[in-house]
Amino acid sequence: MGHGAWGMGHWLLIHLPHPFLPSARLVVWQRAFCLLTFLYHGKKAYRLIKSMLTRIKDLAVKLAPRLIEIRRHIHSHPELSGQEYQTAAFVAGVLSSSGLHVQEGVGKTGVIGELQGTSQNDRLLAIRTDMDALPIQEGTNLEYASRADGVMHACGHDVHTTVGLGTAMVLSQVAGELGGKVRFLFQPAEEIAQGASWMVKDGAMENVSAILGVHVFPSIPAGSIGVRYGALTAAADDLEILIMGESGHGARPHEAIDAIWIACQIITALQQAISRTQNALRPVVLSIGKINGGRAPNIIADKVQLLGTVRSLHPETRAHLPNWIENIVSNVCHTYGAKYQVNYRQGVPSVQNDYVLTQLLQSAAEEAWSSDRVQVLPESSLGSEDFSIYLEHVPGSMFRLGVGYKERIINHPLHHPQFEVDESAIVTGVVTMAYAAYKYCQQNF
Numbered sequence: 001m002g003h004g005a006w007g008m009g010h011w012l013l014i015h016l017p018h019p020f021l022p023s024a025r026l027v028v029w030q031r032a033f034c035l036l037t038f039l040y041h042g043k044k045a046y047r048l049i050k051s052m053l054t055r056i057k058d059l060a061v062k063l064a065p066r067l068i069e070i071r072r073h074i075h076s077h078p079e080l081s082g083q084e085y086q087t088a089a090f091v092a093g094v095l096s097s098s099g100l101h102v103q104e105g106v107g108k109t110g111v112i113g114e115l116q117g118t119s120q121n122d123r124l125l126a127i128r129t130d131m132d133a134l135p136i137q138e139g140t141n142l143e144y145a146s147r148a149d150g151v152m153h154a155c156g157h158d159v160h161t162t163v164g165l166g167t168a169m170v171l172s173q174v175a176g177e178l179g180g181k182v183r184f185l186f187q188p189a190e191e192i193a194q195g196a197s198w199m200v201k202d203g204a205m206e207n208v209s210a211i212l213g214v215h216v217f218p219s220i221p222a223g224s225i226g227v228r229y230g231a232l233t234a235a236a237d238d239l240e241i242l243i244m245g246e247s248g249h250g251a252r253p254h255e256a257i258d259a260i261w262i263a264c265q266i267i268t269a270l271q272q273a274i275s276r277t278q279n280a281l282r283p284v285v286l287s288i289g290k291i292n293g294g295r296a297p298n299i300i301a302d303k304v305q306l307l308g309t310v311r312s313l314h315p316e317t318r319a320h321l322p323n324w325i326e327n328i329v330s331n332v333c334h335t336y337g338a339k340y341q342v343n344y345r346q347g348v349p350s351v352q353n354d355y356v357l358t359q360l361l362q363s364a365a366e367e368a369w370s371s372d373r374v375q376v377l378p379e380s381s382l383g384s385e386d387f388s389i390y391l392e393h394v395p396g397s398m399f400r401l402g403v404g405y406k407e408r409i410i411n412h413p414l415h416h417p418q419f420e421v422d423e424s425a426i427v428t429g430v431v432t433m434a435y436a437a438y439k440y441c442q443q444n445f
């Protein structure tokens with residue numbers, strides 16, 4: 001700013017003695033007094049001046065080196081679903097040293113950490129992260145690559161656990177100003193879609209009023225996040241079809257009932273029927289991933305087992321799928337004289353993000369960063385997430401944390417042996433989660 005006429009006048013007013021104005025010396029003393037008062041109040045003054053968001057950001061940035069260390073430790077010591085013993089003990093240790101009330105062995109190998117806050121209101125927000133790894137041989141050259149043969153954190157659950165811990169560490173520093181309580185759920189066995197049910201069975205959702213979750217996403221660049229209103233992931237159900245024909249000589253199929261050929265007819269019929277009989281605006285994906293059957297090249301197979309997965313987004317669509325599949329299998333088998341059995345097992349439902357809580361995540365992220373770093377995702381995924389099990393109890397929302405390297409052309413997808421994350425995303429995740437939690441506890445959204 002330049003020294004205009006006012007600037008000079010102001011200078012004279014302060015620095016020259018005047019019969020009707022305090023002397024220059026008095027002004028200097030006044031200023032010194034203000035400075036001393038400010039210094040004396042120290043922390044209090046800092047709190048008054050800095051907003052909660054700035055403080056959360058400062059705390060997260062200060063913690064960043066420790067968080068990267070934590071993430072690398074978890075990454076190099078991955079454990080399979082239901083066997084997260086070391087990870088759970090590590091998580092419990094970090095939570096205790098941050099002053100949270102810790103409960104271990106919830107949902108088998110899960111951990112809960114609770115932050116009391118001031119209990120000004122009865123809001124209890126759950127923040128869910130998952131801890132398990134996958135049976136994949138890591139193919140990266142990272143110095144902190146997996147030390148467990150054939151096991152890898154290829155779905156980013158190491159990052160989720162770190163974001164959960166970072167959020168707990170940050171919020172524990174401002175607990176005296178949290179209106180409600182926050183319960184951190186570190187669940188096991190997400191990859192086998194069991195952990196959430198185990199946690200719920202052990203009371204993890206008791207008194208909880210809402211839940212937030214996070215999942216990494218390599219196609220969003222680190223520093224950005226994605227929110228989605230409504231369906232985020234699909235319902236994932238398991239399908240087994242057994243076809244029982246009649247064995248015979250490969251040279252005389254007319255004397256047998258060929259279960260392999262009938263299995264092929266069923267697969268084709270199912271795939272064609274999806275496009276002709278299902279509403280194209282309500283997606284259904286059916287994939288047969290495994291076929292067992294047959295004994296030798298010249299023997300007609302009498303038995304075939306088909307194993308597959310069925311994905312859908314809409315509850316009504318999902319409800320009619322077992323009958324729809326059985327009708328097709330029955331018709332094909334009836335036509336060619338085979339017997340059949342269809343076993344349809346309902347897996348996890350679709351994650352349906354709550355509108356208000358998604359707005360909370362979006363506004364928290366937009367305030368923390370800028371709106372161009374927050375994507376409102378236009379499409380849901382047909383992947384699945386057992387976060388949906390918690391949503392059967394309370395409303396919630398899960399956001400996607402961008403972990404892609406901006407400068408790389410290829411960011412390997414989740415479940416890939418060369419999947420990597422840009423670790424700068426951890427601070428983005430912690431700030432977004434911590435600030436959203438703070439806003440929720442203050443009923444400020």
Ligand SMILES: [Zn+2]
Pocket residue numbers: 155191414415
């Ligand atoms: Zn996964």
Ligand SMILES: [Zn+2]
Pocket residue numbers: 155156157190215
């Ligand atoms: Zn995952």
